[in-house]
Amino acid sequence: MGDGKKVKVRRFTLDNRWVVPYNPYLLALFDCHMNVEICSTIKLVKYLYKYVFKGHDLVCFRIMTDDSPTDTDEIKEFQKGRYISPPEAFWRIYEFRLNEMTPSVYTLQVHLPNQQLVSFSKNSDLLQLLAKVDFSKTMLTEFFKMNATNAAAESLKCFYKDFPQHFVWSSKYRHWTERKRRKVIGRLVSVNPREEERYYLRLLLNHIPAPISFDDLLTVNAKKMNSFREAALALGLLQSDTYIEETLEEAAAFQMPSSLRLLFATLLVYCSPTDPTMLWRKFELDFTRDYERHKQYHAYSPAQIRGLVLADINKSLHQMGTSIAAYQLPLDDLVSVDHVHLTKEIEAEKNIDIPPEDLLMSLRLNAQQKYAYDTILQACFASQGHSFFIDGPGGIGKTFLYRSLLATLRSQGYIAIAVATSGIAASILPGGRTExxxxxxxxxxxKNRTCQLSKQGSVARLLSESKLILWDEASMAKRETIEAFDDLLRDVMESELPFGGKVVVFGGDFRQTLPVIKQATKEILLQSCFLNSPLWYKLHKLKLIENMRAILDPQFSEFLLRVGEGRELVDFNGEITLPRDLVIPYYDKEESLNRLLQSIFPDLTLYSLDPYRMINRCILTPKNSSVDELNDILIKRFPGELHTFISSDKTVDQRHQGDYEDFLNSQNPKGLPPHRLMLKEH
Incomplete structure (x- = not known):
């Protein structure tokens, strides 16, 4: 910092910015060079520590001759040429301390009864070690023993943290002895409040002098408590829950019940309320409000509703590394919690809404669909299960058949599980999910080849009670996926039959998985799906070949089958020639696009009046840029006034706005509207 003072040294003008910080008194006292530095960061502390313990000053030299080899072995030279002075050698031979901390700090163990930490070398002989060392003796247990048997300890009546000031711990002989000199500070090992009882034990050790046992810590006013938490609560060591109550009252005014339950679980874990039961009773109605209003739980009793809420809170506590059993909440409802949680999956499946039109689908099945429908239902109500594969190209009515089966079984009160390999296929099926x-x-x-499900869990019980398991787009699944599913059902059902003897219906179209024209591609296909699995040969195949989507165009339907099965003729380049009635000849870009749009959307005026007529028509393109181009053409042809909306793109750092604004405007990320959005009011 310049203060205006300057001095001229050897033709150079200098100010105090050229002066290294120093202390005149220290320079005069030690008569040596000594700078003054401020240790304001951890890096400076590390630097000073390394500077102090860097060792003696060394000089490395080497005598070379003209014929000496050019290669240098630095490790060998260091080992042969290292110099140790006599004082250093003496100090190290007698194993004197190289550094020490004054005063010394003892880290004191804190453990629950019979839960002490036992450490040993991995090469130790365990039998010999157990015979030699009594691991039941720890700092804490011997502290209790000294308070009960040692007269000096009894007279001191000191806390656990102050005990090392008067006694020293021998790790070799595992006992405390009286300290003759040197002051030592004791520090109890840190314990997270999430460790519950161990945390409250540490709290008691910091406030109860000279305890003689764990039971002594549990005894308050001649009454033995059931836990260290209760003892701390009885001694008034836990603070008031007023601020926790105020937090829950404020949150209950605007938070959803699910968020309020999560907040309650968080407060239990991290704030350690003194009376969780009181908090539960006060806010129980706020916790259960969404369950009481949901029509799915109208038939539930208050105890069952309470069990559902406690199960939800317990789930949040499990994610935080604890459980509801560690807190003073209604233990009588814990049994109902397990029961309700176990049946939750089953109730959810039984309450899936059945569309009325799905109940009538069984009356509209064609002959092939009807045969598959009757065969599968017969297997569902038989004593022994079967597994099926519904094979058919797109448009054949596989989804129509699936919805008929699901509606029929669910309408009769049975459980039918619907899954699919892809999320889009799963969304089409009522109650569908990915496998x-x-x-x-x-x-x-x-890393793992087994399903991560507990045999005693709710999903396992759901599988055992299901009448039908339907898996769509199974042709896209890997062999290991199907085999893991088979192992899961065999384990749940305790049966060696394929898929545990359950009725399982797979469906899919291998024609849509990968082209199988070349042998190499076919081998890749066999490796990626379960065609090469032994389970494939145990399935009962049901083929559907009547294309319901193109029922009015049998020639097109037959053409699709020939292409999918590899029976369509190809030219010398291995390419298929499309029929002329499917192709719009290309003359130039503008005319061909106009003919395409005219054939798909002949009258846009009608579509603006009836939008559903446009939903059933679309143009597929291989590139997103083509989609944008066609959308721009069509939006201009729709009747009405065109409105253009421009996005406002901003950079994170406003200094770069001018440089990158045009680039941001040119981007069109997925899920966001384009920079220039053109719309017409319908």
Whole structure:
């Protein structure tokens, strides 16, 4: 910092910015060079520590001749040429301390009864070690013993943290002895409040002098408490729950019940309320409000509703590393919690809404669909299960058949589980989910090849009570996925029959998985799906070949089958020639696009009046840029006034706005509208 004072040294003008900080008194006292530095960061502390313990000053030299080898072995030279002075050698031979901390700090163990930490070398002989060392003796247990048997300890009546000031711990002989000199500070090992009882034990040790046992810590006013938490509560060591009550009251005014339950679980874990039971009774109605209003739980009793809420809170506590059993909440409802949680999956499946039109689908099945429908239902009500594969190209009516089966079984009160390999296919089926979500099938089979489900869990019980398990788009699944599912059902049902003897219906179209024209591609296909699995040969195949989507165009339907099965003729380049009635000849870009749009959307005026007529028509393109181009053409042809909306893109750092604004405007990320959005009012 310049203060205006300057001095001229050897033709150079200098101010105090050229002066290294120093202390005149220290320079005069030690008569040596000494700078003054401020230790304001951890890096400076590390630097000073390294500077002090860097060792003696060394000089490395080497005598070389003209014929000496050019290669240098630095490790060998260091080992042969290292110099140790006599004082250093003497100090190290007698193993004197190189550094020490004054005063010394003892880290005192804190453990629950019979839960002490036992450490030993991995190469130790355990039998010999157990015979030699009594691991039941710890700092804490011997502290209790000294308070009960040692006259000096009894007279001191000191806390656990102050005990090392008067006694020293021998790790070799595992006992305390009286200290003759040197002051030592005791520090209890840190304990997280989430460790519950161990945390409250530490709290008691800091406030109760000279305890003689764990039971002594549990005894308050001649009454033995059931836990260290109760003892701390009785001694008034836990603070008031007033601020916790105020937090819950404020949150109850605007938070949803689910968020309020999560907040309550968080407060239990991290704020350690003194009376969780009182908090539960006061806010129980706020916790259960959403369950009471949901039509699914109208038939539930108050005890069952309470069990559902406690199960939800317990789930949050499990995610935080604890459980509801550690807190003074209604223990009588814990049994109902397990029962309600176990039946939750089953109730959810039984309450899936059945569309009225699905109940009538069984009356509209064609002959092939009807045969498959009757065969599968017969297997569902038989004593022994079967597994099926519905094979058919797109448009054949597989989804129509699936919805008929699901509606029929669910309308009679049975459980029918619907899953699919892809999320889009699962969304089409009522109550559908992906197989990874429903059966917890691992995504990476290199680490685990089993489904992550408990045999005693709610999903396992759901599988055992189901009448039908339907898996759509199974042709896209890997072999390991199907085999893991088979192992899961065999384990749940305790049966060696395929899929545990359950009725399982797979469906899909291998024609849509990958082209199988070349042998190499076919081999890849066989490796990626379960065609090469032994389970494939145990399935009862049901083929559907009547294309319901193109029932009015049998020639097109037959053409699709020939292409999918590889029977369509190809040219010398291995390419298929499309029929002329499917192709719009290309003359130039503008004319061809106009003919395409005219054939798909002949009258846009009618579509603006009836939007559903446009929903059933679409143009598929291989590139997103083509989609944008066609949308721009069509929006201009719709009747009405065109409105253009421009987005406002901003950079994180406003200094770069001018440089990158045009670039941001040119981007069109997925899920966001384009920079220039053109709309017409309908």
């Amino acid at each position: 990874h979500s429903r059966f917890k099938i691992p995504l990476d089979f290199s």
